[in-house]
Amino acid sequence: MTLPISETDFDAVIIGAGMSGLYQLIRLRELGMRVRVFEAGGGVGGTWYWNRYPGARFDSESYSYGYSFSKELLAEWDWTEHFAPQPETLRYLEHVADRFDLRRDIQFDSRVRSAHWQEEGRFWRVALEDGTTATSRFLVTAIGPLSAPTLPRIDGIDSFNGESCHTARWPHEPVSFDGKRVAVIGTGATGVQTIQEVAKTAKQLTVFQRTPNWCAPLLNRKIDKEEMVRIRSTYPDIFRRCQETFACFLHTADPRGTFDVTPEEREAFFEKLYAEPGFGIWVGNFNDILTNREANAQISDFMARKIRQRVKDPAIAEKLIPRNHGFGTRRVPLETRYYEVYNQPNVELVDLTETPIERVIRSGIRTTARDYDLDMIIYATGFDALTGAFDRIDFRGVDGRRLKDDWSEGAETYVGMAVEGFPNMLMLLGPHTALGNIPRSIEYNVDWVTDLLRFMRDRELTRVEATGEGVEAWMEMVERASEGLLSNEVNSWFTGVNTNIDGRHNRRLSRYSGSAPSYRERCNAVAKEGYKEMLLS
Numbered sequence: 001m002t003l004p005i006s007e008t009d010f011d012a013v014i015i016g017a018g019m020s021g022l023y024q025l026i027r028l029r030e031l032g033m034r035v036r037v038f039e040a041g042g043g044v045g046g047t048w049y050w051n052r053y054p055g056a057r058f059d060s061e062s063y064s065y066g067y068s069f070s071k072e073l074l075a076e077w078d079w080t081e082h083f084a085p086q087p088e089t090l091r092y093l094e095h096v097a098d099r100f101d102l103r104r105d106i107q108f109d110s111r112v113r114s115a116h117w118q119e120e121g122r123f124w125r126v127a128l129e130d131g132t133t134a135t136s137r138f139l140v141t142a143i144g145p146l147s148a149p150t151l152p153r154i155d156g157i158d159s160f161n162g163e164s165c166h167t168a169r170w171p172h173e174p175v176s177f178d179g180k181r182v183a184v185i186g187t188g189a190t191g192v193q194t195i196q197e198v199a200k201t202a203k204q205l206t207v208f209q210r211t212p213n214w215c216a217p218l219l220n221r222k223i224d225k226e227e228m229v230r231i232r233s234t235y236p237d238i239f240r241r242c243q244e245t246f247a248c249f250l251h252t253a254d255p256r257g258t259f260d261v262t263p264e265e266r267e268a269f270f271e272k273l274y275a276e277p278g279f280g281i282w283v284g285n286f287n288d289i290l291t292n293r294e295a296n297a298q299i300s301d302f303m304a305r306k307i308r309q310r311v312k313d314p315a316i317a318e319k320l321i322p323r324n325h326g327f328g329t330r331r332v333p334l335e336t337r338y339y340e341v342y343n344q345p346n347v348e349l350v351d352l353t354e355t356p357i358e359r360v361i362r363s364g365i366r367t368t369a370r371d372y373d374l375d376m377i378i379y380a381t382g383f384d385a386l387t388g389a390f391d392r393i394d395f396r397g398v399d400g401r402r403l404k405d406d407w408s409e410g411a412e413t414y415v416g417m418a419v420e421g422f423p424n425m426l427m428l429l430g431p432h433t434a435l436g437n438i439p440r441s442i443e444y445n446v447d448w449v450t451d452l453l454r455f456m457r458d459r460e461l462t463r464v465e466a467t468g469e470g471v472e473a474w475m476e477m478v479e480r481a482s483e484g485l486l487s488n489e490v491n492s493w494f495t496g497v498n499t500n501i502d503g504r505h506n507r508r509l510s511r512y513s514g515s516a517p518s519y520r521e522r523c524n525a526v527a528k529e530g531y532k533e534m535l536l537s
């Protein structure tokens, strides 16, 4: 028997009040739905609420990152830097929550423990950590692709006497490094931002590096009022461009291949990109650097020369040059005087491939070479990416199927937004959606989900589920989209590897790496054909 909508507590429950949850709430309210958002944190903002570590900021241009759906919001919000720092972005999202009066439907400090599908009445029963429950016809997950932090598997972490913290669980109170001996473990995008900031004031900073990454200059600048007026006048162009590019960034690949030009022209082009802000050097480079080994070797060699020029001690420079992967085959961290940090007398680089960490001890970190006495350890060790946030909630679908079990060998989704066996559950930024400049994907995913729910409301349908065939076809597309990418041969969260988690040491197909326009084309076709590929009743 199907319950009339009014017999569930809510028409939709959204898990998470980050960028995707907030926008989904706005859209579902427009459908007249009764919505409740459950948010684990004490405030809105998701990624920008949790990641308060020093130096956290955008790597996408601020004005390409904000929401595009509201002309009024675009008209009233001024970005003050080309790549806004975390406090500014959090203020922006708090402003959005206030402006659209969102908080009245958000329950904070409410971590969802489980969500169980009730086939009989066609609704979800959602339970929070505190034991309270709610029922809802639809469940929308807005839990983020990089939101479940992972600590390293190192013995003795709890025995350390000083302060320690994962970057994604940074305290809300100011943290001073003055006069302190600080360690940072991890040199991904987060570690790089943290290191360059901590190095400014710490008495001693020791960086424990397992794998160096290819970092490129961010070249951030302030935006004054006048420039903001000019940027605002180009918003339609900015967002149109983001719709057209491969990964929704302002940058797009050069039409030329690396070897279509002379060595001199190539060098000049690399220099030009190196001197420009943002991701241009990664996603606006020659069109073959991420697929052609020889082309990739050219840009990698250029980047290695830059590191050697910027780091004074040649031995340290060599340690900072990646050996096991080419440029751009992992996420490129953007940096501001990162390499120069290693010229400072208060900074030491420990290469964990030479002297691995044995354990954390009461006074600091013990490597195979020596003990490092420390006041603070910062873990910039990343996330259980893409599926980690799902694994942490006990999702049960039809016949009590556990999502975590179904996904134990890797996630399987339908256009990244639905899962066979989990009716009425829709995922924003689930595995296999287009990522890239994430808010652009968020707006697309939210609008797609909203259109589906509007379609169902108008036809008085109460159940939607992905089919096995639909999932299979989509997973084939995901596989095809990744063919030929050099990044497939490299360990990183792109390929589902996290050595701190059991069963995640081998590479797998974990994300959609095709273009955002092709992704949208596919999803638009599904909608246009009346969602025939899905089971609707």
Ligand code: NAP
Pocket (backbone or CB within 6 Å): 056, 057, 058, 059, 060, 146, 151, 152, 153, 154, 185, 186, 187, 188, 189, 190, 191, 193, 208, 209, 210, 211, 331, 352, 380, 381, 382, 383, 493, 500
């Ligand atoms: P990450 O890229 O996964 O980097 C984790 C780092 O920790 C790596 O250097 C890793 O070394 C190291 N590590 C992990 N376990 C270790 C262990 N047991 N011992 C020693 N080292 C260990 O994580 P992230 O830097 O937090 O970045 C994740 C993603 O978040 C980025 O790729 C990006 O998409 C996003 N992000 C975005 C921004 C932005 O837009 N501004 C900023 C930060 C992050 P290995 O490489 O050897 O595994």
